[in-house]
Amino acid sequence: MSIDPTDPRSPSRQIADDLRAAIEAKRIAAGEKLPSESELVEQYKTAPQTARKAIALLKNEGLVEGQRGRGVFVVQQPPMIRVGSDRYARHLRTAGKAPFQAEVELMGLKWRQEVIELAEVPAPVWVAEWFGIPEGTLVFVRRRRTWIEQTPTQLADSYYELETVAGTRIREEDTGPGGGYARLEERGFRLTRFREELETKMPTPTEVSALQLRAGVPVVHLHRIAFAGDRPVEVFQSIMAGDRHTFAYEFDAPE
Amino acid sequence: MSIDPTDPRSPSRQIADDLRAAIEAKRIAAGEKLPSESELVEQYKTAPQTARKAIALLKNEGLVEGQRGRGVFVVQQPPMIRVGSDRYARHLRTAGKAPFQAEVELMGLKWRQEVIELAEVPAPVWVAEWFGIPEGTLVFVRRRRTWIEQTPTQLADSYYELETVAGTRIREEDTGPGGGYARLEERGFRLTRFREELETKMPTPTEVSALQLRAGVPVVHLHRIAFAGDRPVEVFQSIMAGDRHTFAYEFDAPE
């Protein structure tokens, strides 16, 4: 392994490509250590900063992770949580499970929610649009962070019109068995339909620390609207760690 | 604006945070130029490499884009293509539109597909699993790249069992009006159900060049299985540019 000066790829790129190939061919397995910076310098006869840059490229792809004083290691992919369109099944709610909880417990994992904020706030534009109310009207928001085992995985905000949640446990820390959706149904909002929209992008630094994301891990922005008949009763936004979630939808062929 | 040595954030991070704030507050609008490297060096009284690193951080977030000889510019978000669960509607196929085509033309955009490979290949593991056949059995694959206007947006592979596509136009460059699904239905496979699975990750360098991705743009891996009754007739994989697609699913509340 050495650098080919006639290669149009820059030296740092060549080193990165070599290492990536080694990782993909499992010559360096998940959890194993990459050659150290000084070893790369010696192997490739290059400057330390060039070796560093090669490693930086791999970090930004989410393939490797540096640990100060120890080395750079091939990332162990964390277990994926499958988020499916069948998780809103009513039978789960009547069994006292909130949608996300059901999903996670199915995989034998421990689940925890941390309530960050319960407040009345002026409705953001897109929330107001779904509710069909003027922008800035007061709405109730539940902000929370979801943990699975020891890792945060999701930042979730649920918005409700004030009269929808007046006097319900949705305004309290603990919404009770079955979660918020169970409380809505008790209030007579029979949830009939859901709409979900997904986007992906790189996280902001705030998101990186709130979700303890490694470099090179994108996030998924999930928007959900829960309908009771034609009426949107909950508008939901979630930012989820991209390396810990897959999304599955199953549907019949529309006519 | 200057660097605070007591701040726990590193200088490059402080500069990046300042610039990001300016971008988010639209003090620097989309398409506008950031201060040049030398201007940053002067403003913050720092070394050029530190300013460079700050800019590199923003690039990896997909917020800015460097243009050699011109400057660093705030990224213009490209228009998003909405990929919805209603795009498989049969009435579109009978109208001669392939699913993706219908979606895109609805937005008034021009659409083009470039066939990369038509071949019989040994089935990859996950494809074999869905078809319920031994790994390595020969299957037919259509690999193609989809362009919208002047930009590539999707790398798509469709897998079929050999007997499913024998003697059909699915094996040819041009599948004819309504696309591959229309041909399957003509053959008697009435498509009744779809399953889609989504994941997101950072692209490989190969994907970066094939999709002409900017730094800091993740990709979405979409897997789809098309069922005729209980039988999977097409297994599909697509890698899509994360900054050009949103995904929308609408479904009734399961019982």
Next chain:
DNA sequence: CAGTGGTCTAGACCACTAC
């Protein structure tokens, strides 16, 4: 031709780990 970004070289200090 001056200005700008992209990359490399060279050397330094710090924080942390493992022995």
Next chain:
DNA sequence: TAGTGGTCTAGACCACTGA
């Protein structure tokens, strides 16, 4: 204490843009 990664400083060359 030696080895490792993380960051900064300093200086250089090249490729490209725009006046």
